[in-house]
Amino acid sequence: xxxxxxxxxxxxxxxxxxxxxxxxxxxxxxxxxxxxxxxxxxxxxxxxxxxxxxxxxxxxxxxxxxxxxxxxxxxxxxxxxxxxxxxxxxxxxxxxxxxxxxxxxxxxxxxxxxxxxxxxxxxxxxxxxxxxxxxxxxxxxxxxxxxxxxxxxxxxxxxxxxxxxxxxxxxxxxxxxxxxxxxxxxxxxxxxxxxxxxxxxxxxxxxxxxxxxxxxxxxxxxxxxxxxxxxxxxxxxxxxxxxxxxxxxxxxxxxxxxxxxxxxxxxxxxxxxxxxxxxxxxxxxxxxxxxxxxxxxxxxxxxxxxxxxxxxxxxxxxxxxxxxxxxxxxxxxxx
Amino acid sequence: xxxxxxxxxxxxxxxxxxxxxxxxxxxxxxxxxxxxxxxxxxxxxxxxxxxxxxxxxxxxxxxxxxxxxxxxxxxxxxxxxxxxxxxxxxxxxxxxxxxxxxxxxxxxxxxxxxxxxxxxxxxxxxxxxxxxxxxxxxxxxxxxxxxxxxxxxxxxxxxxxxxxxxxxxxxxxxxxxxxxxxxxxxxxxxxxxxxxxxxxxxxxxxxxxxxxxxxxxxxxxxxxxxxxxxxxxxxxxxxxxxxxxxxxxxxxxxxxxxxxxxxxxxxxxxxxxxxxxxxxxxxxxxxx
Numbered sequence: 001x002x003x004x005x006x007x008x009x010x011x012x013x014x015x016x017x018x019x020x021x022x023x024x025x026x027x028x029x030x031x032x033x034x035x036x037x038x039x040x041x042x043x044x045x046x047x048x049x050x051x052x053x054x055x056x057x058x059x060x061x062x063x064x065x066x067x068x069x070x071x072x073x074x075x076x077x078x079x080x081x082x083x084x085x086x087x088x089x090x091x092x093x094x095x096x097x098x099x100x101x102x103x104x105x106x107x108x109x110x111x112x113x114x115x116x117x118x119x120x121x122x123x124x125x126x127x128x129x130x131x132x133x134x135x136x137x138x139x140x141x142x143x144x145x146x147x148x149x150x151x152x153x154x155x156x157x158x159x160x161x162x163x164x165x166x167x168x169x170x171x172x173x174x175x176x177x178x179x180x181x182x183x184x185x186x187x188x189x190x191x192x193x194x195x196x197x198x199x200x201x202x203x204x205x206x207x208x209x210x211x212x213x214x215x216x217x218x219x220x221x222x223x224x225x226x227x228x229x230x231x232x233x234x235x236x237x238x239x240x241x242x243x244x245x246x247x248x249x250x251x252x253x254x255x256x257x258x259x260x261x262x263x264x265x266x267x268x269x270x271x272x273x274x275x276x277x278x279x280x281x282x283x284x285x286x287x288x289x290x291x292x293x294x295x296x297x298x299x300x301x302x303x304x305x306x307x308x309x310x311x312x313x314x315x316x317x318x319x320x321x322x323x324x325x326x327x328x329x330x331x332x333x334x335x
Numbered sequence: 336x337x338x339x340x341x342x343x344x345x346x347x348x349x350x351x352x353x354x355x356x357x358x359x360x361x362x363x364x365x366x367x368x369x370x371x372x373x374x375x376x377x378x379x380x381x382x383x384x385x386x387x388x389x390x391x392x393x394x395x396x397x398x399x400x401x402x403x404x405x406x407x408x409x410x411x412x413x414x415x416x417x418x419x420x421x422x423x424x425x426x427x428x429x430x431x432x433x434x435x436x437x438x439x440x441x442x443x444x445x446x447x448x449x450x451x452x453x454x455x456x457x458x459x460x461x462x463x464x465x466x467x468x469x470x471x472x473x474x475x476x477x478x479x480x481x482x483x484x485x486x487x488x489x490x491x492x493x494x495x496x497x498x499x500x501x502x503x504x505x506x507x508x509x510x511x512x513x514x515x516x517x518x519x520x521x522x523x524x525x526x527x528x529x530x531x532x533x534x535x536x537x538x539x540x541x542x543x544x545x546x547x548x549x550x551x552x553x554x555x556x557x558x559x560x561x562x563x564x565x566x567x568x569x570x571x572x573x574x575x576x577x578x579x580x581x582x583x584x585x586x587x588x589x590x591x592x593x594x595x596x597x598x599x600x601x602x603x604x605x606x607x608x609x610x611x612x613x614x615x616x617x618x619x620x621x622x623x
Contacts, residue, residue: 319562325586326387328394328563 011265018264022228025176032175035224038216038252047247050291051284060283061321064314065103067282068095070300072130072271074109074308075335076137076239082117084335085110089121091333096315099322105311106300107160111136112149115156130205131158134185137209137238139164143184150188154202161189162205162235165222167212175225182206182229205233205271211243219249223256233269239306244274247284254292261293269297273306279317282310308335348378348524350385350548351531353392354541359549360384367525370435378524381549383557386516389545390563393487393514396542401484401512409459411538412510416452418537419530423449426526430498433523447600448502455506458608462511466609470616477619482612484512485590486565489558491551493570496599497523501530503599504570507607509543516545516564518555520571524548551576559583566590566611570597 021031055063073092075084089108096102107128108118118129131153135141141149150161163185169177182204189202206226210219226234234253236245250272257268270289276282282305289297297303312332319327348367349356363380379385400408419426423445431441466482488508493500497520508515519527531546547554551572559567559580567584569577569592577594584591592610 325560325562326390326557328390328561331562 008265008267014264015266018228022176022179025174028175028179028225029173032221032225035217035220038220040216040248043216043252044248047251047288050251050288051247053284053287055283055287057321061318063283063286064279064318064321066298067279067286067305068311068314068318069103069106070304071105071311071314072107072109072273072304072306073105073311074239074273074306076109076111076132080111080114082114085114085117086121087333088335089118089127091311091335092127093122093125095311096318096332099318102315102318106304109162109306112153112156112158115153115158119157128159129157130160130162131156132162132164132207132238134163134181136162136164136207137240139166140168143181146181147184147188150185154189154191157199158202160203160205160233161185162207164207164209164238165226167209170213170218170222170225175221179225179229182226182231186230203232204230205235205269206231207235207238207273209238209241210236210245210249211241216248216252219252220256223253224260227256227260227266227268231268233271233304235271235273235306237272237274237306239274245272245276245306247288250285251288251292254288254297257297258293267296267302269302269304271304271306276305276307277309278313279310282314346376348376348528348548349531350379350381350389351528351534351544351546352385352389352542353395353545354535356531356535357385357388360388365549367433367523369432375432376525378528378548381518381547381554383554385547385549386518386554386557386561389516389547390487390489390558390561392542392545393516394563396540397484397486397514399540400509400514400543403512405460405463405512408510408512409456412456412459412506413453414537415533415539416449416456418533419445419449419452422529422533425529426498429523429525429529433497433520433525434495444496444499444600448499451499451502451603452506454603455510455608458507458605459510462605462608462612465605466612466614472618475621477621478616479619480614480616482511482609483615485611485613486513487563488513488515488566488568488611489555489561489564490515490517490568491555491571492517492519492527493597493599494520494522496520498526498530500570500597500599501527503597503603504568504607505530505544507603508568508611509539511608511612513566513611514543514545516547516558518551518558518571519546519548521549521551555580556583559589560586562587564589566592568592568607568610569594 022028075088092105092108107130109130110118112131115131133150133153134146165178186204189204193200208222289303315332316327359379359381361382364377365380367375367378426445427442430444468480470478472478490504534544560583
């Protein structure tokens with residue numbers, strides 16, 4: 001299992017030097033509000049420009065396979081059944097049964113009670129099990145409930161935990177509360193490795209629900225806050241509200257990750273989720289990652305797509321590239 | 336003082352895809368001339384990506400259109416005929432210019448096309464009577480065969496009869512609940528592109544009819560090979576192209592209607608109606 005986040009040499013020292021920033025509520029507030037304001041027009045224009053790159057033929061084939069290998073294949077419905085989760089796992093292992101060269105997805109993302117089912121269905125395939133936790137998607141519950149939610153998923157074997165922050169606390173300015181919450185959940189992700197060295201701590205992805213944070217400045221603050229608190233990944237949204245991942249918001253988070261890495265030497269991953277449905281969109285995100293963070297982040301260890309319908313479109317595009325014919329929804333699964 | 340002359344207002348002919356009027360994705364146009372070679376207008380020169388988008392739109396519209404009642408489909412198609420009637424002069428002028436006909440001959444073509452549209456509209460709730468059946472079986476069951484639409488049908492419209500021929504290939508496809516991507520006559524696409532404007536204003540849901548203008552040699556192979564197209568009507572392809580397209584269409588076992596010498600002015604019969612139907616047979620216990 002890769003070490004996320006990756007600490008470069010001296011990172012621990014540099015991170016320790018920033019400890020005073022999170023020492024008190026007022027210090028944290030001063031730091032977060034001292035971050036430079038976001039040029040909204042600039043970041044939207046930059047995201048739009050990066051979306052115009054033309055990625056064709058072999059580069060497109062590479063991008064499609066890369067995108068498939070980065071997918072957190074997700075089912076987060078009240079109507080989820082063990083059967084549906086098993087079907088999704090089978091699809092994750094072998095997205096296109098007619099073509100063995102298709103890469104498998106990165107992870108299967110489910111609710112905590114479905115973790116054992118997914119774990120059993122995935123077996124030794126190498127695909128991770130990600131579980132949402134902390135009263136997903138609203139995050140409106142007391143800390144004991146959130147920690148119990150997390151602990152249950154970790155105990156059931158989840159490799160990754162997708163937590164939601166308390167947007168109410170964040171928006172009313174109680175930053176230290178959010179900070180402590182993330183730290184507590186991070187602690188709850190701890191797990192002793194088994195005798196064979198597998199099954200260490202679960203990776204923590206922190207969901208901001210950017211659609212509810214209202215401003216770009218808030219997204220930048222939330223990104224720094226989560227990374228300072230020890231997030232392994234920062235994730236845009238739950239997929240449960242009207243506004244989900246957008247290119248400008250994701251670009252902003254990528255830039256925060258870049259700046260955090262430059263400041264502390266800690267490498268953090270990014271996961272846009274919700275609303276990414278087409279191959280074209282996915283490739284735009286990959287271009288953004290490459291242009292903002294470089295190809296070190298172009299792997300499933302550092303960048304993920306939270307998506308369900310995206311996979312089918314990627315598979316149809318893959319058919320088109322390999323056969324020269326346009327494919328159709330009859331040739332991929334109905335999930 | 337001499338009064339300023341009025342500036343010409345030229346019409347920009349555009350594609351009709353998903354209920355909207357886009358230009359070709361490629362940004363290309365080609366010159367459409369009358370039978371004597373005089374410039375009439377620029378028409379969009381569709382690319383394979385326009386065909387792709389049109390198929391997506393047709394697929395999206397299929398569920399809704401095939402789910403409407405036959406009676407409602409008939410009413411909507413009759414409404415199209417009403418709208419056509421209102422634009423009679425425009426179509427007459429476009430047909431006359433494109434096909435080199437006299438005004439009266441062109442008008443006769445347009446009238447025949449409107450009548451044909453009405454004729455096919457009437458078939459919507461009657462086709463099940465001739466294509467379906469109640470089958471006698473050795474058991475206490477009702478055994479019923481009913482026709483269902485095939486799905487997305489690609490149509491290469493006749494090259495010579497730019498309007499009557501066009502109507503004669505579109506109407507029978509959609510009346511039974513299919514959706515259609517039609518590639519217009521290469522030489523005279525203008526009546527077909529104007530038909531899009533009629534369809535847009537006559538309750539036909541967007542995506543049920545998608546109209547592309549361009550080269551058969553460029554666009555048709557992609558439609559024929561497309562895995563999400565369920566049938567193709569090769570009326571507008573020549574013999575050589577037709578053979579190639581049939582090979583391409585074999586991959587997903589599309590229904591293929593081969594081109595045949597057709598007199599478009601003659602009574603059409605039900606061949607084209609029945610070509611794009613699938614038969615579903617259900618068994619139902621008697622007395623339950």
